[in-house]
Amino acid sequence: MKTVTIDHQVLPAIGIGTWHMGDDSTVESQEIKAIRTGLNAGAKVIDTAEMYGSGAAETLVGKAIQGYNRDHLYLISKVLPNNIAKTIEAHLDASLQRLGADYVDLYLYHWRGGAPLIDTITELERMRIKGKTKAWGVSNFDIDDMSELWNLPIGSKVAANEDLYNLGSRGIEYSLLGWQNRHGVPMIAYSPVGNADSLGANMTRNANVLKVAARHEATPYQIILAWAIHQPQVLAIPKTAQPDHMTDNVAAMNIDLNKEDLALLNAAFPAPTQKQPLDIL
Numbered sequence: 001m002k003t004v005t006i007d008h009q010v011l012p013a014i015g016i017g018t019w020h021m022g023d024d025s026t027v028e029s030q031e032i033k034a035i036r037t038g039l040n041a042g043a044k045v046i047d048t049a050e051m052y053g054s055g056a057a058e059t060l061v062g063k064a065i066q067g068y069n070r071d072h073l074y075l076i077s078k079v080l081p082n083n084i085a086k087t088i089e090a091h092l093d094a095s096l097q098r099l100g101a102d103y104v105d106l107y108l109y110h111w112r113g114g115a116p117l118i119d120t121i122t123e124l125e126r127m128r129i130k131g132k133t134k135a136w137g138v139s140n141f142d143i144d145d146m147s148e149l150w151n152l153p154i155g156s157k158v159a160a161n162e163d164l165y166n167l168g169s170r171g172i173e174y175s176l177l178g179w180q181n182r183h184g185v186p187m188i189a190y191s192p193v194g195n196a197d198s199l200g201a202n203m204t205r206n207a208n209v210l211k212v213a214a215r216h217e218a219t220p221y222q223i224i225l226a227w228a229i230h231q232p233q234v235l236a237i238p239k240t241a242q243p244d245h246m247t248d249n250v251a252a253m254n255i256d257l258n259k260e261d262l263a264l265l266n267a268a269f270p271a272p273t274q275k276q277p278l279d280i281l
């Protein structure tokens with residue numbers, strides 16, 4: 001099983017995304033079942049945000065984790081950019097209330113907004129010291145943002161960066177992923193299956209992906225996920241509201257892609273040869 005270490009916690013390398021979950025009450029029980037299927041299969045990380053359904057996803061997660069040992073969960077939530085960093089605590093308190101939790105494990109700055117970065121991270125660090133989050137990090141940061149962050153006082157306390165990353169969207173490999181590895185900052189890969197392959201790469205129908213899938217008696221989605229986490233310190237957070245998809249997704253962390261598999265996948269979806277703008281969803 002692949003693992004990733006964030007803030008000294010060793011975590012299974014596939015977690016659970018929750019964007020668009022909690023939006024429709026008629027499928028709530030199925031969504032809760034999907035999340036629990038993931039946790040029961042060995043996932044630990046749940047990624048959510050105050051933005052998702054304006055709190056509805058956090059509320060759903062709060063329901064899904066009832067009865068689970070908090071120590072066995074790793075909850076990530078995110079604060080929307082705000083021009084006034086001082087409001088972060090009120091936003092975090094509201095997230096905690098929806099989650100029914102005393103703390104989150106990782107609190108991310110969802111994307112860079114107008115507030116001076118130093119003010120934002122000072123407030124995030126204050127939340128860490130208060131115990132409302134165990135660690136803080138960022139999301140949708142490219143290499144320039146990470147370098148700027150790193151050079152700020154306490155900037156190197158950043159526990160992770162969460163960016164769009166999948167086989168069909170490899171731009172971060174040009175420089176950012178290496179930078180993060182050298183600086184010990186894990187990457188959380190969002191949209192790891194390309195948002196159900198809706199982003200245009202056609203990964204799930206690609207002949208080489210299908211060939212590798214056949215070799216491993218796996219689905220194309222599983223191969224795409226196994227690829228997303230094959231490099232060290234990359235955690236993937238696929239979203240699914242389908243319990244059977246969840247079972248497949250979590251099982252993908254046990255698929256070891258060999259050199260031949262990787263060569264086939266590389267041939268179909270080559271690594272970037274120049275800097276590309278950061279993909280954002």
Ligand SMILES: NC(=O)c1ccc[n+]([C@@H]2O[C@H](COP(=O)([O-])OP(=O)(O)OC[C@H]3O[C@@H](n4cnc5c(N)ncnc54)[C@H](OP(=O)(O)O)[C@@H]3O)[C@@H](O)[C@H]2O)c1
Pocket residue numbers: 016017018019020047048110139140162163189190191192193194195196197221222237238239240241242245246248249281
């Ligand atoms: N930090 C950020 O700015 C940011 C931005 C976007 C996303 N995120 C996080 O990353 C998570 C994942 O990204 P995402 O939701 O954009 O896209 P994703 O996980 O790449 O794709 C989700 C889609 O793939 C389908 N799917 C998942 N597993 C499948 C499987 N095994 N077989 C068939 N279909 C499958 C899901 O449909 P079904 O539900 O029908 O299975 C859903 O439509 C989000 O939920 C969110 O937590 C963060």
